[in-house]
Structure formats: structure tokens, C-alpha cells
Amino acid sequence: MARSLDGLVLSPVADQAPGQVGTRTRFTYHERDGRIWAEYAGGDVVRGHLVGTREADTLDFRYVQLKQDGTTSSGHCRSTVTELADGRVRLDERWAWESQEGSGTSVVEELPA
Template sequence: MARSLDGLVLSPVADQAPGQVGTRTRFTYHEEDGRIWAEYTGGDVVRGHLVGIRVDDTLDFRYVQLKQDGTTSSGHCVSTVVDLADGRVRLDERWEWESQEGSGTSTVEELPLS
């Protein structure tokens, strides 16, 4: 199993469609006893939260976010945790909106220490 996500800051490696998370979005993860949660902000997202579980290297969570235009949206995501060769963590994600149409894949990676 990959290392704990607790305290890690991750960011998407590419921008998604307008109004979604992008390379300026920062996720701060927490993990305890198989439970995961995170806060995120940046880009088009004013504030977002996710909450779910981790079983081995699979995360299963729901997310909700408030966007710059004042709208909210929510969805479901299943991610695979991958240890990178340089010691950082990557999440390979499959997500689907529940509050609107749309689904896709994305990748977020732990930011390197400055």
C-alpha cells in the first residue's frame, strides 16, 4: 500500500474544463483509520470538500464545491494511489458529476517541496 495521504498537498497536472478544478487548485488531504477527507481551493473553485474511504490503494469519495460564479456542484470519484519514483504520490482519478452532466478522468500529484 502507498504511504498515507495525511498532510499532503496535491494539484492537478492539467486543467479541466472551465468551472472545474485545474492546475491552480490545491487539495490538502487528511487520512485516519481508512477515512479520507480534503479541503481544496484555487482557480475557479472558491471552496471544496471531499470525504470518503480508503481501502488499500483505492479511494472512494464524494466531493462538493462552490465556484467563483456562485454555483455549487457535487460528484463521486474513485482514485488509485500511486507511489512515484521520486517519492511523491499521484492519484489517478475517475470522476462523475452527480449534480450535473459529465464524467471523466484526471490526475493529481503531490507538490514537490520547495
């Protein structure tokens, strides 16, 4: 199992569609006893939160966010945790909106120290 996510700051490696998370979004993760949560903001996202569980190297969580235009949205994500050659954490994500149409994949990586 990859190391704990507790206290790590991660960011997407590429921008998604407008109004979604992107390279300017920062996620601050927390982890305890198989539970994960994070706060995030940046780019088109004013404030976001995610909460869920971790089993081995799989995260399963729901997220909700407030965007710059004042709208809110929510969804579900399953991520696989891996460790990069330089020791940083990478999340390969498969997500789906629950409050609107759409789904996709994304990659989020720990920011270099």
C-alpha cells in the same frame, strides 16, 4: 500500500474544463483509520470538500464545491494511489458529476517539497 495521504498537498497536473478544478487548485488531504477527507480551493473553485474511504490503494469519495460564479456542484470519484519514482504520491482519478452532466478522468500529484 502507498504511504498515508495525511497532510499532503496535491494539485492536478492539467486543467479541466472551465469551472472545474485545475492546476491552480490545491487539495490538502487528511487520512485516519481508512477515512479520507480534504479541503480544496484555487482557480475557478472558491471552496471544496471531499470525504470518503480508503481501502488499500483505492480511494472512494464524494465531493462538493462552490465556484467563483456562485454555483455549487457535487460528484463521486474513485482514485488509485501510486507512488512516483521520486517518492511523491499520484492519484489517478475517475470521476462523475452527480449534480450535473459529465464524467472523466484526471491525475493529481503531490506538490514537490
